[in-house]
Amino acid sequence: MAPLLEVSDLVVRFRTMGMVKALVRGVRDPYLDAVLNVSFRQEQGETFGLVGESGSGKTTLGRAIIGLVRASKGSIRFGGQELTRLSNRAYKRYRRDIAMMFQDPVASLSPRLTVRSLLMEPFRIHGMTDRDLTAEARRLLNMVGLNDSFFGRFPHEMSGGQARRVGVARALSLSPKLIIADEPTAGLDVSVQGEILNLMGRLQKELGLSYLIITHNLPVVRHVSDRLAIMYLGRFVEQGRTEEIFRHPLHPYTKALISAVPEPDPDKRRDIVKLEGEVPSLANRPTGCEFHTRCPFAQARCRSEAPAPRELEAGRIVRCHFPLARPTADAA
Amino acid sequence: MEQPVLAIRDLSIDFTTPRGQVHALRHVSLSVPRNKIVGIVGESGCGKSTLISAALGLLASNGTVRTGQALFEGRDVLKMTEPELRAIRGERISMVFQDPMTSLNPVLSVSQLMSDIQYRHRERSADEKRRRAIEMLRQVGIPDPEERIDHYPFQFSGGMRQRIAIAMALLTNPSLLIADEPTTALDVTLEAQIIHLLREIHGSFEASILFVSHNLGLIAELCDDVVVMYAGEVVEQGTVRDLFHRPAHPYTQALLECDPARIAKATRDLPTIPGEVPNLVQLPPGCVFQPRCAKAFAPCTKAPPPTVPVEGGPPTDLPVAERHAARCYLVGNHGAAA
Numbered sequence: 001m002a003p004l005l006e007v008s009d010l011v012v013r014f015r016t017m018g019m020v021k022a023l024v025r026g027v028r029d030p031y032l033d034a035v036l037n038v039s040f041r042q043e044q045g046e047t048f049g050l051v052g053e054s055g056s057g058k059t060t061l062g063r064a065i066i067g068l069v070r071a072s073k074g075s076i077r078f079g080g081q082e083l084t085r086l087s088n089r090a091y092k093r094y095r096r097d098i099a100m101m102f103q104d105p106v107a108s109l110s111p112r113l114t115v116r117s118l119l120m121e122p123f124r125i126h127g128m129t130d131r132d133l134t135a136e137a138r139r140l141l142n143m144v145g146l147n148d149s150f151f152g153r154f155p156h157e158m159s160g161g162q163a164r165r166v167g168v169a170r171a172l173s174l175s176p177k178l179i180i181a182d183e184p185t186a187g188l189d190v191s192v193q194g195e196i197l198n199l200m201g202r203l204q205k206e207l208g209l210s211y212l213i214i215t216h217n218l219p220v221v222r223h224v225s226d227r228l229a230i231m232y233l234g235r236f237v238e239q240g241r242t243e244e245i246f247r248h249p250l251h252p253y254t255k256a257l258i259s260a261v262p263e264p265d266p267d268k269r270r271d272i273v274k275l276e277g278e279v280p281s282l283a284n285r286p287t288g289c290e291f292h293t294r295c296p297f298a299q300a301r302c303r304s305e306a307p308a309p310r311e312l313e314a315g316r317i318v319r320c321h322f323p324l325a326r327p328t329a330d331a332a
Numbered sequence: 333m334e335q336p337v338l339a340i341r342d343l344s345i346d347f348t349t350p351r352g353q354v355h356a357l358r359h360v361s362l363s364v365p366r367n368k369i370v371g372i373v374g375e376s377g378c379g380k381s382t383l384i385s386a387a388l389g390l391l392a393s394n395g396t397v398r399t400g401q402a403l404f405e406g407r408d409v410l411k412m413t414e415p416e417l418r419a420i421r422g423e424r425i426s427m428v429f430q431d432p433m434t435s436l437n438p439v440l441s442v443s444q445l446m447s448d449i450q451y452r453h454r455e456r457s458a459d460e461k462r463r464r465a466i467e468m469l470r471q472v473g474i475p476d477p478e479e480r481i482d483h484y485p486f487q488f489s490g491g492m493r494q495r496i497a498i499a500m501a502l503l504t505n506p507s508l509l510i511a512d513e514p515t516t517a518l519d520v521t522l523e524a525q526i527i528h529l530l531r532e533i534h535g536s537f538e539a540s541i542l543f544v545s546h547n548l549g550l551i552a553e554l555c556d557d558v559v560v561m562y563a564g565e566v567v568e569q570g571t572v573r574d575l576f577h578r579p580a581h582p583y584t585q586a587l588l589e590c591d592p593a594r595i596a597k598a599t600r601d602l603p604t605i606p607g608e609v610p611n612l613v614q615l616p617p618g619c620v621f622q623p624r625c626a627k628a629f630a631p632c633t634k635a636p637p638p639t640v641p642v643e644g645g646p647p648t649d650l651p652v653a654e655r656h657a658a659r660c661y662l663v664g665n666h667g668a669a670a
Contacts, residue, residue, distance in 0.1 A: 053519040053520070053521060053522075054490070054519055159376075159608075160376070189375035189376055189546060190375070190546065190548075190587065190590045190591055190592075191375065191586070191587070191590045191604050191605035192375075192604075193590075193592075193602075194590050194592075194602035194603055194604035195604045197602055198600075198601060198602055198604065201600045201601070216519060216520060218520065219591070219592040219593035220592050222592070222598055223592050223595065223598050223599055223600065223602060224600065242598070243598060256521065257520065257521065260520045260521045260523070260524040261520055261549065261593060262523075262524070262527070262547070262549030262550050262552065262553040262593075263549060263552065263553075263593065264548040264549045264551075264552045264576065264588070264591055264593055264594050265552055265576060265594075266552045266553075266572040266573050266576050266577075267573070268552075269552075269553055270524075270553070274524075275521045275524070276525075278489050278491055278492070278522065279519075
């Protein structure tokens with residue numbers, strides 16, 4: 001059976017200046033590659049985590065899958081259907097099957113609509129007005145653990161957790177197969193964060209949903225995702241099963257990210273900063289391996305030659321010349 | 333004992349709103365000893381921001397102080413006149429804000445920003461101010477400070493901007509640095525760098541730091557003492573080891589349990605604290621955490637518990653952070669009697 005979602009060699013480029021300006025300045029390539037040669041598959045019912053620092057392209061990748069930005073190259077197949085060359089009108093049909101939860105729980109809801117209108121909006125957009133929309137809105141609210149008393153509320157009258165629940169309800173409205181959740185718990189308190197993640201987990205079990213979770217929160221993604229990809233400057237530097245990536249990261253960047261998360265134990269304070277410097281600019285990609293400028297293990301070859309993605313274990317793809325040692329000795 | 337830099341004693345603050353009196357802080361006591369890093373941890377609405385505003389004398393106009401004092405180096409900030417306040421704000425107490433983009437004026441260059449903040453030092457020439465600013469940028473780890481100082485805030489990345497904000501806070505040689513969620517807007521690798529920087533400057537500048545965060549990992553990493561707040565009260569305080577290894581208050585325990593970073597085995601069923609933060613207009617009659625507390629028993633609904641030392645002994649109102657204390661009937665002598 002075809003996987004639910006199959007992305008291959010996807011490139012998303014953004015124009016940085018107009019044609020005339022580029023000509024005048026003699027810039028031959030006035031583009032930024034926000035997503036570069038990304039490939040992965042996601043099965044039905046699976047949770048895939050996308051992790052990376054700001055500007056790594058994780059949100060752009062999510063937006064490309066739902067068709068909010070155009071793919072420049074490569075393919076996105078959803079349930080076997082190629083999406084990249086579809087017109088906007090044709091794309092709309094697939095947007096029922098793919099829903100998106102945007103970043104800020106309150107700001108992603110229109111401030112001028114009540115909860116009831118917010119929940120009826122997806123049906124209206126897709127012309128599904130042949131049903132009792134109030135009943136649908138009530139059903140959705142109940143699914144996310146809120147009751148009718150929220151119908152008349154505006155987004156500013158809710159807490160972050162409640163607004164996030166409404167966001168989940170909106171994403172569920174057209175019975176999608178895949179939900180792209182962009183930072184589903186950012187800005188929420190730790191006790192509320194658990195409630196939202198548990199709710200998403202319960203809905204996944206009940207409805208057989210798949211999630212693509214975009215986040216920079218490693219402690220959260222460790223608990224909720226089956227597989228994981230780590231992005232750096234628009235590329236996947238490592239992907240594999242979440243458990244294995246956390247047990248023994250193979251890419252130095254993955255390891256640095258994991259070790260940068262502070263441990264909530266005062267006896268385990270770190271004295272050294274593993275990763276110095278900051279993410280380089282997309283407009284000025286380093287040569288060779290793009291991580292070499294910050295990599296503690298970089299060697300001459302890393303500066304000149306870009307590493308190709310290699311499958312070092314089943315389903316474990318790493319883009320590094322010198323992957324870190326693993327407990328089992330079969331280093332490439 | 334040496335006088336603490338900041339001592340909040342029995343502070344209660346109400347806000348007058350159309351919905352009634354919001355009891356934002358109730359009998360809060362804590363102290364920031366000299367050369368220590370004290371962390372305040374708590375969820376949204378626990379009163380962290382109100383507490384900081386009070387310490388800086390920046391309370392909103394609808395706020396009233398019901399009881400208590402906020403003593404900065406022995407003087408009550410809440411009784412100071414506006415000129416007296418201006419003399420300490422930014423000079424003796426500095427602040428690093430959450431969002432480094434919006435806390436720096438976008439139309440001034442870093443050089444102007446950093447010279448302006450030294451306005452009290454009329455004896456310093458413009459060149460002298462600039463020299464000091466460059467030196468400070470170097471200390472917080474900005475590369476090529478001689479050149480970069482003429483750039484504008486938008487030309488720096490988030491992590492660099494927060495370093496600049498810290499450099500500005502230190503230029504005036506404060507005895508207390510208040511950092512309000514300074515890394516929330518930053519990526520995890522930059523967060524680690526900023527925490528490292530804060531620890532370094534704490535070593536070299538002899539400033540006490542009041543570090544406000546909801547991130548337990550950062551608190552554990554950085555702080556000496558910790559104050560846990562819930563719904564406008566201090567529910568527990570003690571050294572960082574007391575709090576993380578022997579949490580006494582059920583809220584602290586629940587908060588630690590909820591942190592996904594502390595759960596070793598991957599799970600889809602994360603612990604939560606059921607219920608909601610109480611309405612601060614109409615508080616529950618007994619313990620403020622009782623409606624959500626799994627360990628609540630009869631006395632908890634009747635009257636608010638006093639703060640008692642965890643090791644036993646008489647109730648204490650002393651704002652002594654070295655002493656592990658919690659506001660709960662299950663703790664200390666109460667616990668033995670129950």
